Amino acid sequence: MTPEEIMKAVLFFLTVAGAGWGIWWKIDSRVKEGEKSTQGRVREAEEKAERIAADLAAHQLHVAVTYATKQGMQEQTAQLLRAIEGVGNRIDGLHERLDRAFERTTGRTTRSG
Numbered sequence: 001m002t003p004e005e006i007m008k009a010v011l012f013f014l015t016v017a018g019a020g021w022g023i024w025w026k027i028d029s030r031v032k033e034g035e036k037s038t039q040g041r042v043r044e045a046e047e048k049a050e051r052i053a054a055d056l057a058a059h060q061l062h063v064a065v066t067y068a069t070k071q072g073m074q075e076q077t078a079q080l081l082r083a084i085e086g087v088g089n090r091i092d093g094l095h096e097r098l099d100r101a102f103e104r105t106t107g108r109t110t111r112s113g
Helices: 003-066 070-112
Strands: none
Touching: none
16 A cells, blocks of 8 residues: 555545544534423423422312311201201191191181081
Protein backbone atom coordinates (compact mmCIF):
# COMPACT_ATOMS: atom_id res chain seq x y z
CA MET A 1 0.00 0.00 0.00
CA THR A 2 1.20 3.39 -0.87
CA PRO A 3 1.10 6.34 1.49
CA GLU A 4 -1.64 7.92 -0.63
CA GLU A 5 -3.85 4.84 -0.32
CA ILE A 6 -3.21 4.74 3.43
CA MET A 7 -4.10 8.43 3.68
CA LYS A 8 -7.33 7.88 1.69
CA ALA A 9 -8.27 4.94 3.94
CA VAL A 10 -7.55 6.95 7.09
CA LEU A 11 -9.55 9.92 5.76
CA PHE A 12 -12.40 7.58 4.83
CA PHE A 13 -12.51 6.10 8.34
CA LEU A 14 -12.21 9.57 9.91
CA THR A 15 -15.10 10.78 7.73
CA VAL A 16 -17.24 7.78 8.70
CA ALA A 17 -16.32 8.21 12.38
CA GLY A 18 -17.06 11.94 12.22
CA ALA A 19 -20.43 11.33 10.57
CA GLY A 20 -21.24 8.70 13.19
CA TRP A 21 -20.20 11.06 15.98
CA GLY A 22 -22.33 13.88 14.46
CA ILE A 23 -25.35 11.61 14.25
CA TRP A 24 -24.78 10.44 17.83
CA TRP A 25 -24.44 14.07 18.99
CA LYS A 26 -27.82 14.97 17.38
CA ILE A 27 -29.51 11.94 18.89
CA ASP A 28 -28.03 12.66 22.30
CA SER A 29 -29.17 16.30 22.22
CA ARG A 30 -32.70 15.25 21.26
CA VAL A 31 -32.77 12.70 24.06
CA LYS A 32 -31.68 15.36 26.57
CA GLU A 33 -34.39 17.73 25.30
CA GLY A 34 -36.92 14.93 25.64
CA GLU A 35 -35.76 14.25 29.18
CA LYS A 36 -36.10 17.93 30.09
CA SER A 37 -39.62 18.16 28.68
CA THR A 38 -40.54 14.88 30.33
CA GLN A 39 -39.26 16.14 33.68
CA GLY A 40 -41.41 19.25 33.25
CA ARG A 41 -44.44 17.14 32.47
CA VAL A 42 -43.77 14.87 35.42
CA ARG A 43 -43.44 17.89 37.71
CA GLU A 44 -46.72 19.31 36.37
CA ALA A 45 -48.45 15.94 36.82
CA GLU A 46 -47.20 15.68 40.41
CA GLU A 47 -48.42 19.19 41.20
CA LYS A 48 -51.78 18.41 39.63
CA ALA A 49 -52.03 15.19 41.65
CA GLU A 50 -51.27 17.12 44.84
CA ARG A 51 -53.97 19.69 44.03
CA ILE A 52 -56.46 16.92 43.30
CA ALA A 53 -55.58 15.16 46.56
CA ALA A 54 -56.13 18.41 48.47
CA ASP A 55 -59.47 18.96 46.69
CA LEU A 56 -60.52 15.41 47.49
CA ALA A 57 -59.65 15.86 51.16
CA ALA A 58 -61.66 19.10 51.26
CA HIS A 59 -64.61 17.38 49.59
CA GLN A 60 -64.45 14.47 52.02
CA LEU A 61 -64.52 16.93 54.92
CA HIS A 62 -67.48 18.76 53.35
CA VAL A 63 -69.39 15.49 52.90
CA ALA A 64 -68.62 14.40 56.46
CA VAL A 65 -69.88 17.70 57.85
CA THR A 66 -72.86 18.24 55.56
CA TYR A 67 -74.51 14.90 54.91
CA ALA A 68 -76.40 12.71 57.36
CA THR A 69 -74.85 9.75 59.07
CA LYS A 70 -76.53 6.38 59.42
CA GLN A 71 -77.09 6.97 63.14
CA GLY A 72 -78.59 10.40 62.46
CA MET A 73 -80.96 8.92 59.92
CA GLN A 74 -82.02 6.24 62.40
CA GLU A 75 -82.75 8.90 65.02
CA GLN A 76 -84.79 10.96 62.55
CA THR A 77 -86.73 7.87 61.45
CA ALA A 78 -87.49 6.97 65.07
CA GLN A 79 -88.79 10.50 65.74
CA LEU A 80 -91.00 10.38 62.63
CA LEU A 81 -92.39 6.97 63.57
CA ARG A 82 -93.21 8.23 67.10
CA ALA A 83 -94.99 11.27 65.62
CA ILE A 84 -96.98 9.07 63.21
CA GLU A 85 -97.90 6.75 66.07
CA GLY A 86 -99.11 9.75 68.09
CA VAL A 87 -101.29 10.90 65.18
CA GLY A 88 -102.67 7.36 64.85
CA ASN A 89 -103.53 7.28 68.56
CA ARG A 90 -105.34 10.61 68.26
CA ILE A 91 -107.32 9.32 65.29
CA ASP A 92 -108.27 6.19 67.25
CA GLY A 93 -109.38 8.39 70.14
CA LEU A 94 -111.41 10.54 67.74
CA HIS A 95 -113.27 7.46 66.50
CA GLU A 96 -114.15 6.52 70.06
CA ARG A 97 -115.42 10.05 70.77
CA LEU A 98 -117.50 10.05 67.61
CA ASP A 99 -118.97 6.64 68.50
CA ARG A 100 -119.91 7.94 71.95
CA ALA A 101 -121.42 11.07 70.48
CA PHE A 102 -123.56 9.08 68.04
CA GLU A 103 -124.66 6.69 70.80
CA ARG A 104 -125.86 9.62 72.89
CA THR A 105 -127.78 11.24 70.04
CA THR A 106 -129.27 7.92 68.94
CA GLY A 107 -130.33 7.10 72.49
CA ARG A 108 -132.08 10.48 72.96
CA THR A 109 -134.02 10.30 69.71
CA THR A 110 -135.35 6.84 70.44
CA ARG A 111 -136.53 7.73 73.95
CA SER A 112 -138.26 10.91 73.02
CA GLY A 113 -140.00 9.40 69.98
